[in-house]
Amino acid sequence: MEFDVIVIGGGHAGTEAAHASAKMGCRTALVTLNPSRIGFMSCNPAMGGLAKGQLIREIDALGGIMGINTDKSAIQYRKLNSSKGPAVRSSRAQCDKALYAQRMQEFFLGLANLTIVPVEASEILLAEGKVRGIRTTDGSDIFAPNVIITSGTFLRAIMHTGFDQAPGGRAGDQSSTGLSASLEKLGFRLGRLKTGTPPRLHKDSIDYSKVEAQAGDVIPVPFSFYHRTQPFPLLPQVHCFITYTNELTHDIIEKNFDKSPMFTGIIQGIGPRYCPSIEDKVKRFRDRNRHQIFLEPEGLNTNEIYVNGISTSLPRDVQEAFVHSIVGLENAQFIRHGYAVEYDCVDARQLKATFESKDVPGLFFAGQVNGTSGYEEAGAQGLIAGINAAQKVLEKSPFVLSRLDGYIGVLADDLVLKGADEPYRMFTSRAEYRLLLREDNADLRLSEMGHELGLLGDEEYEIFCRRRDSISHWKDALSKNYFYPVTGVNDWLSARGLSPLKDRVSAEVLLRRPELTFDSLVELGLALGETVSADVREQVEIQVKYEGYIKRDLEVLEGVRKNEFLAIPLQLDFADVPGLSTEVRSRLARVRPETIGQATRLQGVTPAAVAAIMIFLKMKSSKATPVSDALHG
Ligand SMILES: Cc1cc2nc3c(=O)[nH]c(=O)nc-3n(C[C@H](O)[C@H](O)[C@H](O)COP(=O)(O)OP(=O)(O)OC[C@H]3O[C@@H](n4cnc5c(N)ncnc54)[C@H](O)[C@@H]3O)c2cc1C
Numbered sequence: 001m002e003f004d005v006i007v008i009g010g011g012h013a014g015t016e017a018a019h020a021s022a023k024m025g026c027r028t029a030l031v032t033l034n035p036s037r038i039g040f041m042s043c044n045p046a047m048g049g050l051a052k053g054q055l056i057r058e059i060d061a062l063g064g065i066m067g068i069n070t071d072k073s074a075i076q077y078r079k080l081n082s083s084k085g086p087a088v089r090s091s092r093a094q095c096d097k098a099l100y101a102q103r104m105q106e107f108f109l110g111l112a113n114l115t116i117v118p119v120e121a122s123e124i125l126l127a128e129g130k131v132r133g134i135r136t137t138d139g140s141d142i143f144a145p146n147v148i149i150t151s152g153t154f155l156r157a158i159m160h161t162g163f164d165q166a167p168g169g170r171a172g173d174q175s176s177t178g179l180s181a182s183l184e185k186l187g188f189r190l191g192r193l194k195t196g197t198p199p200r201l202h203k204d205s206i207d208y209s210k211v212e213a214q215a216g217d218v219i220p221v222p223f224s225f226y227h228r229t230q231p232f233p234l235l236p237q238v239h240c241f242i243t244y245t246n247e248l249t250h251d252i253i254e255k256n257f258d259k260s261p262m263f264t265g266i267i268q269g270i271g272p273r274y275c276p277s278i279e280d281k282v283k284r285f286r287d288r289n290r291h292q293i294f295l296e297p298e299g300l301n302t303n304e305i306y307v308n309g310i311s312t313s314l315p316r317d318v319q320e321a322f323v324h325s326i327v328g329l330e331n332a333q334f335i336r337h338g339y340a341v342e343y344d345c346v347d348a349r350q351l352k353a354t355f356e357s358k359d360v361p362g363l364f365f366a367g368q369v370n371g372t373s374g375y376e377e378a379g380a381q382g383l384i385a386g387i388n389a390a391q392k393v394l395e396k397s398p399f400v401l402s403r404l405d406g407y408i409g410v411l412a413d414d415l416v417l418k419g420a421d422e423p424y425r426m427f428t429s430r431a432e433y434r435l436l437l438r439e440d441n442a443d444l445r446l447s448e449m450g451h452e453l454g455l456l457g458d459e460e461y462e463i464f465c466r467r468r469d470s471i472s473h474w475k476d477a478l479s480k481n482y483f484y485p486v487t488g489v490n491d492w493l494s495a496r497g498l499s500p501l502k503d504r505v506s507a508e509v510l511l512r513r514p515e516l517t518f519d520s521l522v523e524l525g526l527a528l529g530e531t532v533s534a535d536v537r538e539q540v541e542i543q544v545k546y547e548g549y550i551k552r553d554l555e556v557l558e559g560v561r562k563n564e565f566l567a568i569p570l571q572l573d574f575a576d577v578p579g580l581s582t583e584v585r586s587r588l589a590r591v592r593p594e595t596i597g598q599a600t601r602l603q604g605v606t607p608a609a610v611a612a613i614m615i616f617l618k619m620k621s622s623k624a625t626p627v628s629d630a631l632h633g
């Protein structure tokens with residue numbers, strides 16, 4: 001069999017990669033262990049969340065499929081941080097897990113240029129130092145000049161529950177054994193990481209009178225800019241529930257630390273710092289007497305409840321004991337116990353920003369295999385790898401997104417520059433341009449590029465152009481429409497405790513007042529003459545209200561580049577710098593970087609933290625010491 005691109009793995013990276021490659025006209029083979037698991041969510045049944053919502057919106061804006069598929073299977077939408085500034089607002093959707101995979105598989109069945117091959121890839125074949133194809137465990141060869149490995153948590157994977165171990169990439173799936181050795185032979189450095197999942201409980205065994213219900217948004221917003229499902233939301237929406245661990249729970253866990261494969265040294269792989277297991281949380285945060293738990297339905301037609309917040313690999317009887325100590329879960333019935341999985345990953349510093357190997361032309365890696373954690377991070381990498389494999393086939397230039405373009409650029413830059421010595425997940429604080437890289441403007445930043453690549457279709461591009469033009473039309477209209485200090489206007493403002501107008505002001509200037517919205521302007525008499533959609537109103541509002549902040553951020557960031565050698569006074573107490581986390585403060589205090597450039601490259605110091613130091617130093621700039629004085633003073 002001869003193809004242009006082979007994608008190994010049908011998870012979240014593999015589906016984006018295969019779709020991009022096929023859509024861009026390349027003959028694509030999706031080689032995967034089990035086709036009925038294509039698009040399967042290995043862990044939590046949710047898409048998006050802080051900074052991850054931005055990634056999905058960017059994937060969608062470029063013409064990817066994660067957002068569309070989320071809208072087809074979402075059973076609860078929530079905009080997180082909705083009361084905070086637009087830079088940190090992110091969408092999250094609880095999905096029907098079975099439906100997510102099913103819709104993805106239906107989509108793939110009808111996709112031109114795509115062949116699904118259900119087999120295990122065991123070896124990468126080279127010819128003259130370049131990729132020639134793959135060998136499979138059934139002994140056959142499949143040929144292509146480009147191979148994208150998206151093997152997720154499957155390489156030499158071992159699952160752990162207490163002292164029990166079994167090979168497997170996740171519950172119900174085999175491990176992938178051959179590929180690691182083949183990669184090592186080609187000179188790739190492999191690492192070992194670990195992740196875990198919580199127990200699943202029967203929905204009818206929870207006492208809902210004792211837990212707190214959490215509803216979704218009253219007016220949900222779709223993930224996809226382009227594929228609005230009709231009706232929207234497509235599926236009935238459900239509640240999640242909240243409960244907490246308590247001191248008894250922690251006691252039970254603590255007494256069984258010696259049975260945890262994480263603490264006994266059985267698990268060698270490094271786990272996710274930001275998504276720790278419950279035993280890790282109890283150990284690390286001894287002063288906390290409770291941890292929040294979300295009870296999340298896995299779908300509309302399943303009895304399974306995902307217990308978000310208590311990922312664990314403790315023995316089964318210990319899991320049952322501590323779960324039954326939690327309010328509302330006293331009689332909870334286990335459908336599945338939690339477990340951890342250890343797997344091989346590659347050192348992403350061996351890759352270019354396109355995710356192609358620096359040493360083996362035609363070999364790409366994307367997703368969890370590059371050391372990340374999460375569906376969205378995987379999807380974003382898969383998309384970039386798929387696009388770039390196709391660009392090679394089409395003899396076009398590599399497609400690289402920078403940190404200025406989007407979170408996808410931040411992800412790629414971080415991975416290939418720093419690698420991942422623990423599972424990497426995206427945060428808004430990783431992006432120094434986060435006020436510019438919002439989820440609401442992902443299409444304005446990226447859809448032009450997606451269309452040029454041939455990934456975003458003409459129909460979607462027309463929707464994009466209409467929205468873009470409407471936003472610019474209304475921004476312009478607001479700057480040309482004026483409000484006058486007449487009785488009607490001032491009465492309206494006074495009735496709401498707002499200061500009345502003294503002079504004529506443009507609608508744009510009036511909208512900058514924090515209390516006012518686009519809708520307020522309409523109430524005040526702004527004539528629209530046509531319907532302005534909610535998303536256009538929101539975008540105009542954000543662009544007008546935050547214009548000053550955006551400009552200021554651009555200036556500061558320009559300064560970050562220019563001021564590589566700006567001195568940080570040795571006596572600076574980082575506790576005085578607002579916006580730094582305790583972790584960042586302690587890293588800075590330990591090393592005491594002498595310049596902004598040094599601070600930038602210090603491990604664990606985020607770009608947002610450097611920007612905070614810059615702002616702080618700028619405020620005190622009149623007292624700033626020249627670098628030579630700071631170094632020698
Ligand atoms: C137990 C567990 C717990 C997790 N917990 C979390 C969490 O708490 N938070 C979080 O963000 N993420 C978590 N994840 C990770 C999340 O599932 C992944 O980030 C995401 O699925 C990665 O997508 P991927 O496409 O890289 O890999 P996967 O979704 O794992 O897909 C890999 C695909 O590759 C295929 N494959 C592998 N090897 C071969 C081969 N040799 N030949 C052919 N096909 C192959 C597999 O069949 C599969 O289709 C967890 C995963 C697991 C398994």
